[in-house]
Amino acid sequence: MFASPLLAADAVLPTPAKIPRTADGKPDFSGIWQTTGGADFDLTPHQGRKDSPPGLGIVEGGEIPYTPAALDKKKKNFAARETDDPRLKCWTLGTPRGIYYPEPFQIFQRKQDVTLYFEFGYSVRTIHTDGTLHPVDTDQEFWLGDSRGHWEGDTLVVDVRDFNDLTWLSRAGDFHDEALHIVEHWKLLDANTIDYKATLEDPNVYSRPWNIEVILYRHREPNFQLIENYCYTLDYDKYYPFPQE
Amino acid sequence: MSMTEQALMKLRCGLLACTVALAPAATALAQDAAAGARSSAAAPSSAPSQQRGAGPGIGYERTVPVITSGPWTGKRLPDGQPDISGDWSNTIANHNNTTDPQGGIPGDPHERPPRTTREQRAPSRVTDPADGQLPYLPWARAKQIEFAKGFFDASKPEYLEPLARCAPAGIPKSFYWHGYEIRQYPGYIVFLFNSGARIIHLNNPKHLSPDIKLWQGDSRGHWEGNTLVVDVGNLNSKARFGRTAEFTTENVHVVERFIFDGSNQRYNYVATFTDPAAFSRPFTITVPARRWTVADKTNEWHYEVPLANNPGKPPIGDHLERICVENNGGFGRLPAAPATVPTAAPDPAARPTAAR
Numbered sequence: 082m083f084a085s086p087l088l089a090a091d092a093v094l095p096t097p098a099k100i101p102r103t104a105d106g107k108p109d110f111s112g113i114w115q116t117t118g119g120a121d122f123d124l125t126p127h128q129g130r131k132d133s134p135p136g137l138g139i140v141e142g143g144e145i146p147y148t149p150a151a152l153d154k155k156k157k158n159f160a161a162r163e164t165d166d167p168r169l170k171c172w173t174l175g176t177p178r179g180i181y182y183p184e185p186f187q188i189f190q191r192k193q194d195v196t197l198y199f200e201f202g203y204s205v206r207t208i209h210t211d212g213t214l215h216p217v218d219t220d221q222e223f224w225l226g227d228s229r230g231h232w233e234g235d236t237l238v239v240d241v242r243d244f245n246d247l248t249w250l251s252r253a254g255d256f257h258d259e260a261l262h263i264v265e266h267w268k269l270l271d272a273n274t275i276d277y278k279a280t281l282e283d284p285n286v287y288s289r290p291w292n293i294e295v296i297l298y299r300h301r302e303p304n305f306q307l308i309e310n311y312c313y314t315l316d317y318d319k320y321y322p323f324p325q326e
Numbered sequence: 327m328s329m330t331e332q333a334l335m336k337l338r339c340g341l342l343a344c345t346v347a348l349a350p351a352a353t354a355l356a357q358d359a360a361a362g363a364r365s366s367a368a369a370p371s372s373a374p375s376q377q378r379g380a381g382p383g384i385g386y387e388r389t390v391p392v393i394t395s396g397p398w399t400g401k402r403l404p405d406g407q408p409d410i411s412g413d414w415s416n417t418i419a420n421h422n423n424t425t426d427p428q429g430g431i432p433g434d435p436h437e438r439p440p441r442t443t444r445e446q447r448a449p450s451r452v453t454d455p456a457d458g459q460l461p462y463l464p465w466a467r468a469k470q471i472e473f474a475k476g477f478f479d480a481s482k483p484e485y486l487e488p489l490a491r492c493a494p495a496g497i498p499k500s501f502y503w504h505g506y507e508i509r510q511y512p513g514y515i516v517f518l519f520n521s522g523a524r525i526i527h528l529n530n531p532k533h534l535s536p537d538i539k540l541w542q543g544d545s546r547g548h549w550e551g552n553t554l555v556v557d558v559g560n561l562n563s564k565a566r567f568g569r570t571a572e573f574t575t576e577n578v579h580v581v582e583r584f585i586f587d588g589s590n591q592r593y594n595y596v597a598t599f600t601d602p603a604a605f606s607r608p609f610t611i612t613v614p615a616r617r618w619t620v621a622d623k624t625n626e627w628h629y630e631v632p633l634a635n636n637p638g639k640p641p642i643g644d645h646l647e648r649i650c651v652e653n654n655g656g657f658g659r660l661p662a663a664p665a666t667v668p669t670a671a672p673d674p675a676a677r678p679t680a681a682r
Contacts, residue, residue, distance in 0.1 A: 172651055173651070189511045196516070198516070203523060204649055205516075207645055207646075211634075211642060212636070214634075214636070216632070223647045224647060306525075306527065307525065308540070311493065311494060314488070314492075314564070318488075318493070320482075320484040320486075321484060321566075322563050322566070322575065322576075323469060323473075323573075
């Protein structure tokens with residue numbers, strides 16, 4: 082065996098992918114995104130079920146560290162998932178479920194905020210990147226949490242707090258309560274791919290913080306757009322403008 | 327009246343046919359509104375969440391400013407759009423009454439009729455035809471009368487204002503239902519209303535398939551100088567114009583013109599509706615709007631943006647989540663089958679976050 086200059090160690094490092102940037106040099110997440118995986122079915126590894134394909138899961142370490150009482154509740158949720166999943170009422174998916182739900186969302190980006198516009202329920206989440214802090218009133222119980230973000234190099238780090246307890250994390254009945262706190266890391270791997278990582282903690286539900294990671298892909302079909310989906314009106318929209326005979 | 331409004335009025339009266347009149351001193355409400363409309367220079371607060379409230383309630387301006395389409399001379403965004411981002415609301419009344427906005431809800435058993443005469447109140451939102459009335463075909467007028475009566479007697483599901491069920495306010499009601507925020511991006515303008523939101527696609531005119539019907543429709547816009555022109559198709563027409571229950575059919579096509587004053591403090595929303603299935607001719611709705619900033623006091627209608635937690639720095643408005651789930655759908659709230667007025671106890675899980 083002989084050494085060749087072509088096999089020198091630093092010759093195999095990939096060059097960083099070119100990513101779109103805003104006028105002030107920040108990575109530009111603008112666009113319409115969606116995950117291809119089945120994380121919404123179940124965050125943890127599972128074989129196929131009648132109502133779910135199998136999945137490798139997106140939880141680091143494979144298990145969500147529920148407390149014993151919380152695990153009981155998760156199992157009850159799972160057993161009742163066909164009726165109790167709040168997505169069936171088209172209630173706002175919450176954070177982070179909206180991000181890995183199998184329906185696109187659009188990111189609009191300005192210097193002062195990054196706006197996530199979810200097609201499901203047409204709900205809007207604002208990540209404030211203007212240096213402001215979480216509100217002094219910490220009890221507003223938002224569906225999507227209050228999101229304050231800042232840049233660390235090319236990563237958008239977002240602190241999310243102040244939730245209600247009405248959303249699930251997946252169809253398998255994974256849940257949280259009002260004390261949920263999330264730290265997200267958003268990073269463009271290349272112009273068409275986002276690496277999304279989040280650490281979730283909730284001392285009332287989990288015995289320690291735990292991490293998830295999903296990859297989001299840019300929708301590149303020609304003329305792709307969100308289509309308004311106010312699905313929570315479907316139970317009653319037949320009465321308007323008036324019932325058709 | 328604020329310094330800005332006084333300056334604006336002088337400019338308008340000097341250059342254009344002036345239709346601005348002073349608010350009547352007669353009613354206490356008008357006086358309160360005028361007093362509240364003074365801009366207050368808010369000192370940076372060391373307690374950022376302090377209530378800045380006690381601003382004016384429902385707008386009691388009585389006239390629509392004359393704003394002509396023409397070139398834009400104000401600030402622009404890097405992509406060339408006029409910079410109209412920020413917080414706005416209509417200036418005349420609310421969603422009570424489309425043809426007599428300050429006239430109260432006809433047949434309201436809870437309120438006395440207004441003591442003002444029709445001439446003392448703001449004009450109809452219908453600016454064309456000239457009589458201020460919607461040009462209904464007879465069947466549609468009969469339906470509107472039925473729904474307007476039904477507003478006070480929800481004995482049929484279609485008598486319930488869909489907004490009360492968290493459906494989006496739609497077009498045009500979104501523009502006189504609470505205040506709203508406009509955000510702009512290359513290729514898009516986003517409206518964040520108190521109830522619902524819209525994405526306007528700029529310079530991308532091809533509509534969705536007509537098989538798709540939406541509460542907010544599908545909006546295709548472009549700028550003409552100071553005027554944002556938006557072509558709205560794909561409306562499902564399920565939203566109503568307000569408590570007087572005007573409606574269109576899903577055949578309606580709307581062209582909106584948002585005409586911005588050179589001061590960038592005012593605009594007129596001028597929208598023409600064409601719906602031959604329900605109306606004998608097209609009609610136009612005009613809604614005047616004004617901008618709100620952190621210099622203004624919050625109130626419970628036009629400007630509900632609290633100050634952000636931004637210690638030691640200049641004040642910034644905090645635009646918080648607007649999601650409505652109170653009274654959500656047939657899932658235990660209202661019967662899925664037609665008709666009885668709901669008598670169920672309030673669902674403790676229903677927690678509104680939007681102002682009602």
